[in-house]
Structures are given as C-alpha cells and as structure tokens.
Amino acid sequence: MNELPLHKINYMNFQNIKIELKDKIAIVVINRPKQLNALNKMTIEELHNALSHFINDAKIRTIIITGSGEKAFVAGADIKEFADFDVERGRDLAKSGQEKLFDFIEKYPKPVIAAINGFALGGGLELAMACHFRLCSENAKMGLPEVSLGVIPGYGGTQRLAQLIGKGKAMELITTAKMLSSKKALEHNLVNYVFSSEELLNECLKLGSLISNNSPKAITAAIEAINAGFDNQVNGYEKEIELFGNCFGSDEFIEGTTAFLEKRKANF
Ligand code: CAA
Numbered sequence: 001m002n003e004l005p006l007h008k009i010n011y012m013n014f015q016n017i018k019i020e021l022k023d024k025i026a027i028v029v030i031n032r033p034k035q036l037n038a039l040n041k042m043t044i045e046e047l048h049n050a051l052s053h054f055i056n057d058a059k060i061r062t063i064i065i066t067g068s069g070e071k072a073f074v075a076g077a078d079i080k081e082f083a084d085f086d087v088e089r090g091r092d093l094a095k096s097g098q099e100k101l102f103d104f105i106e107k108y109p110k111p112v113i114a115a116i117n118g119f120a121l122g123g124g125l126e127l128a129m130a131c132h133f134r135l136c137s138e139n140a141k142m143g144l145p146e147v148s149l150g151v152i153p154g155y156g157g158t159q160r161l162a163q164l165i166g167k168g169k170a171m172e173l174i175t176t177a178k179m180l181s182s183k184k185a186l187e188h189n190l191v192n193y194v195f196s197s198e199e200l201l202n203e204c205l206k207l208g209s210l211i212s213n214n215s216p217k218a219i220t221a222a223i224e225a226i227n228a229g230f231d232n233q234v235n236g237y238e239k240e241i242e243l244f245g246n247c248f249g250s251d252e253f254i255e256g257t258t259a260f261l262e263k264r265k266a267n268f
Pocket of ligand 1: 034035036038075076077078079080119121122123124126145146149151152153154155157
C-alpha cells in the first residue's frame with residue numbers, strides 16, 4: 001500500500017469519506033448523507049485505507065469517526081448492496097467487513113472515538129462499538145434492527161453489544177429491534193457522554209487533545225491490554241504484565257519519568 005506521509009495523501013481519491021486534520025487529531029467523516037452514510041463496500045475500503053495511513057503518521061494521535069449531515073452517524077450496512085446475496089456471499093460480507101474494519105478498529109494502536117451525531121443503526125452502531133469509546137449527540141438513536149430485515153448483526157454486534165451493556169439488555173435490544181435514545185444509551189454505558197449536536201465534535205476534540213499529552217507507546221499498550229481482557233484466548237493479567245514490562249524499554253518511559261522528576265511537562 002502507498003505509504004506517503006499524511007499531508008501528501010490525495011484525499012480527493014476518497015469518494016465516500018472526508019478527512020479533516022486538527023492539531024494531532026484526524027476527523028474521518030463518512031460522507032454519504034443521502035444514504036444516511038450507509039456502509040457500502042467502497043466506504044469500508046476507504047475507511048480501512050485512511051486508517052492504515054494514520055498508523056504510520058506520528059503526528060496523528062487520535063482518530064474521530066463521525067457522519068456527515070445532521071441526521072445520521074451511519075444507518076447501517078448498505079441494504080441495497082446485499083439484498084440479493086446468498087448464504088456464501090452473506091458470510092463473506094460479515095467476514096471481510098469484520099477483518100477490514102471492525103476488528104481492525106478495535107485493535108487499532110491509537111484511540112478511535114465515535115462521535116455519534118444521529119442514527120447509529122445496525123452496522124453503524126457496530127462501527128461505533130468497535131471504536132474505543134463513544135460520545136453522542138442528544139438527537140442520536142442507536143439500535144441493532146437487523147432481525148427486522150431477516151438477518152442478525154454481522155459486524156460484531158452480537159458480541160460487542162453484550163460486552164458493553166450486558167447480555168440481557170443486548171438480548172432485548174437485538175430481539176426487539178428497538179432503538180435507544182441518547183439518554184438510555186448513557187444509562188446503559190453504551191456512550192460515555194451526551195452533548196448537543198453543536199458541542200459534540202468539539203467535546204471529542206477536547207478528549208483528543210488530552211490524549212495527545214500522553215505517551216503514544218503507552219497508549220498503544222493500554223489499548224492492547226484492555227482488549228486482552230475481552231479475548232478468550234488471552235490471559236489479560238499476563239498480557240498486562242508483559243506490556244507493562246515492555247514500557248520500561250521505551251524512550252517515552254524515560255521522557256515521562258525524567259519530566260516528572262524535573263518538574264516539567266513531558267514532551268511526547
Ligand atoms: N442502507 C441503504 N440505504 C439506506 C439505509 C441503509 N442501511 N438506511 C437508509 N438508507 C437510505 C434510504 O433507502 C433512503 O434512500 P432513498 O431516498 O434513495 O429512498 C435514504 O437513506 C433516507 O432514508 P429514509 O427515507 O428511510 O429516512 P427516514 O428518516 O424515513 O428513516 C431510518 C431513517 C429510520 C434510519 C431508516 O432509513 C432506516 O430504518 N434505515 C435502515 C436501518 C437498518 O435497518 N440498518 C441495519 C442495516 S443491516 C446491517 O447493518 C447488517 C449488518 O450488521 C452487517
């Protein structure tokens with residue numbers, strides 16, 4: 001893949017997403033407002049490509065994903081694209097999407113914040129749940145309505161919703177296809193904060209700027225350690241010990257501890 005530094009990426013190549021850079025934060029806007037930002041194959045591909053570039057750009061410390069327009073974050077996978085799929089293509093849709101975007105974001109080495117600015121349904125809520133944490137606007141509505149279409153969530157929703165809000169509530173939300181208001185989503189810990197539509201992005205940027213003060217290498221290790229606790233194949237405590245130890249070998253540990261002892265701000 002093209003490894004050009006960020007400022008040289010020709011963002012005009014993206015048809016379905018827009019990128020805005022603010023300080024050390026990349027704002028990725030899913031830009032299909034007429035389709036309520038539904039995730040088609042090309043959008044998933046473009047999100048993957050943009051995020052892949054940011055991994056290697058030390059100037060980018062946090063990613064914010066949001067939707068364009070005032071109505072939707074993402075209203076789901078693009079129903080028009082998969083309406084005629086058979087069993088095999090259905091499996092492939094879920095598998096390739098999970099690998100390319102949803103698992104990719106969950107394991108992403110820099111914090112990814114979902115700014116849910118309206119409907120986050122089906123694949124849209126699954127995208128938000130793959131992000132490391134979520135903020136939403138007061139008008140946001142969230143749900144996994146797939147069973148109303150005769151399918152189930154396929155981008156990790158059955159797993160991540162149960163992890164985030166508990167098994168019983170996830171069972172209820174998925175089997176009823178109900179939508180949660182922003183207030184209920186906050187009560188269920190599905191989102192960390194609710195803000196007005198006008199304030200939402202700014203509040204995400206404020207959190208991004210707090211993240212930028214801290215050691216990027218330690219943040220990457222923290223994401224991996226937290227994720228390990230939700231991976232049946234890994235002992236989270238052992239992973240934490242390993243990653244904690246590794247931090248002692250990093251230049252950023254020397255800078256962080258030296259700065260503390262010298263009573264100055266660390267420069268990461
Ligand atoms: N896929 C494709 N197009 C979509 C879409 C989607 N998921 N959601 C909305 N759109 C399109 C509509 O077809 C419509 O396009 P046209 O103007 O060309 O007809 C346009 O966006 C505007 O939508 P509505 O007219 O329906 O707007 P509304 O305000 O009346 O309703 C809504 C808004 C409640 C979000 C409604 O659009 C809706 O229910 N959308 C589908 C939500 C859904 O079921 N998502 C799950 C998808 S399946 C999935 O995600 C599978 C998976 O896990 C992998």
